[in-house]
Amino acid sequence: MLLIPKILLLLAIVLFPWAGAPQNAPAQSSAPVYTTDGQLRLPEDYRNWIYLTSGFDMSYSANERTGEHHQFDNVFVNPESYKAFLATGTWPDKTMLVLEVREGQSKGSINQKGNFQTGVAGVEVHVKDARFPGNWAFFGFDGAVKASKMIPTSASCYSCHEAHAAVDTTFVQFYPTLLPIAKSKGTFSAAYQKEIAADAAK
Amino acid sequence: MLLIPKILLLLAIVLFPWAGAPQNAPAQSSAPVYTTDGQLRLPEDYRNWIYLTSGFDMSYSANERTGEHHQFDNVFVNPESYKAFLATGTWPDKTMLVLEVREGQSKGSINQKGNFQTGVAGVEVHVKDARFPGNWAFFGFDGAVKASKMIPTSASCYSCHEAHAAVDTTFVQFYPTLLPIAKSKGTFSAAYQKEIAADAAK
Numbered sequence: 001m002l003l004i005p006k007i008l009l010l011l012a013i014v015l016f017p018w019a020g021a022p023q024n025a026p027a028q029s030s031a032p033v034y035t036t037d038g039q040l041r042l043p044e045d046y047r048n049w050i051y052l053t054s055g056f057d058m059s060y061s062a063n064e065r066t067g068e069h070h071q072f073d074n075v076f077v078n079p080e081s082y083k084a085f086l087a088t089g090t091w092p093d094k095t096m097l098v099l100e101v102r103e104g105q106s107k108g109s110i111n112q113k114g115n116f117q118t119g120v121a122g123v124e125v126h127v128k129d130a131r132f133p134g135n136w137a138f139f140g141f142d143g144a145v146k147a148s149k150m151i152p153t154s155a156s157c158y159s160c161h162e163a164h165a166a167v168d169t170t171f172v173q174f175y176p177t178l179l180p181i182a183k184s185k186g187t188f189s190a191a192y193q194k195e196i197a198a199d200a201a202k
Numbered sequence: 203m204l205l206i207p208k209i210l211l212l213l214a215i216v217l218f219p220w221a222g223a224p225q226n227a228p229a230q231s232s233a234p235v236y237t238t239d240g241q242l243r244l245p246e247d248y249r250n251w252i253y254l255t256s257g258f259d260m261s262y263s264a265n266e267r268t269g270e271h272h273q274f275d276n277v278f279v280n281p282e283s284y285k286a287f288l289a290t291g292t293w294p295d296k297t298m299l300v301l302e303v304r305e306g307q308s309k310g311s312i313n314q315k316g317n318f319q320t321g322v323a324g325v326e327v328h329v330k331d332a333r334f335p336g337n338w339a340f341f342g343f344d345g346a347v348k349a350s351k352m353i354p355t356s357a358s359c360y361s362c363h364e365a366h367a368a369v370d371t372t373f374v375q376f377y378p379t380l381l382p383i384a385k386s387k388g389t390f391s392a393a394y395q396k397e398i399a400a401d402a403a404k
Contacts, residue, residue: 117256
């Protein structure tokens with residue numbers, strides 16, 4: 001039973017209207033937002049989220065030719081889910097992983113070799129939400145699109161993430177700050193444990 | 203004069219110990235911290251800051267050979283200074299830009315081509331602080347070093363940033379989210395304006 005007179009609580013709330021909010025609350029909640037017809041709204045502030053990693057011209061096929069065209073993939077996750085991952089080694093409901101694809105450019109200003117990032121070529125969002133069968137869904141945002149329908153579960157992204165991703169259908173094996181946490185928490189998927197065992201046996 | 207009885211204020215503070223902190227305060231202040239002998243302490247939570255960009259094997263020399271060894275540069279800035287840049291197109295005092303160098307790896311898990319990021323090869327910090335002549339100073343952190351002496355101003359990083367960087371000795375021309383802001387605020391350095399003009403004349 002609470003021993004605090006209600007009037008004091010009310011007064012405290014009037015005096016300190018932010019009381020009750022978590023101390024380090026982000027500027028805004030990062031839970032997924034859907035349109036009435038079930039499309040995901042692009043979380044436009046994702047660049048203020050936690051950065052996980054960048055890949056350069058990554059490909060699952062050794063024969064893919066990129067030629068002179070290069071791309072970076074930057075991955076961000078909403079801060080609340082990142083915090084949860086640090087504590088548990090896996091993702092809570094309402095997690096959003098954003099993959100931002102940016103064009104690479106080699107010659108520019110004083111740069112002569114290698115690549116730096118320029119414009120956005122596309123954005124993909126991987127959402128964990130109990131509203132989806134299998135809990136996870138992918139959404140693609142091209143151009144100026146601000147809301148997008150779920151990519152059908154027949155798409156290869158679902159089966160590939162299911163078959164190869166290290167933790168809960170996400171490619172934590174490529175996220176250098178999260179990989180040791182998943183390892184220490186023992187949250188690797190069965191598929192990824194098999195992959196590690198096979199590599200170790202080589 | 204405050205009309206609130208002190209006892210209520212005290213009670214409110216006891217009930218809501220976080221009251222009084224700004225609502226969206228970052229987890230901790232990101233101002234530079236120095237040892238008594240003037241070394242900069244590594245800002246260990248820089249991965250929770252704002253991500254600016256990543257480069258891949260960037261080099262200012264066309265002849266540099268990287269062979270099979272690849273590196274990523276990830277750049278982060280403290281959130282308060284990022285906010286100030288959005289508003290002004292330049293950096294306030296106490297800005298810290300962190301350059302995290304990570305090794306690239308090509309074959310690993312299902313990746314066959316391109317590169318993903320693995321371990322940290324080094325960290326460099328570029329600090330704006332009125333305590334330094336020229337306002338800016340560089341610091342290098344290798345291995346497990348947690349505090350570092352300022353790199354002497356005779357080092358080439360100072361002269362190169364001075365001669366080529368787009369905004370206030372920082373390479374904003376390689377930070378795709380900040381470049382349009384600097385352009386619209388008119389904060390390009392004289393050197394960078396010359397470079398743009400020379401490129402346009404080609």
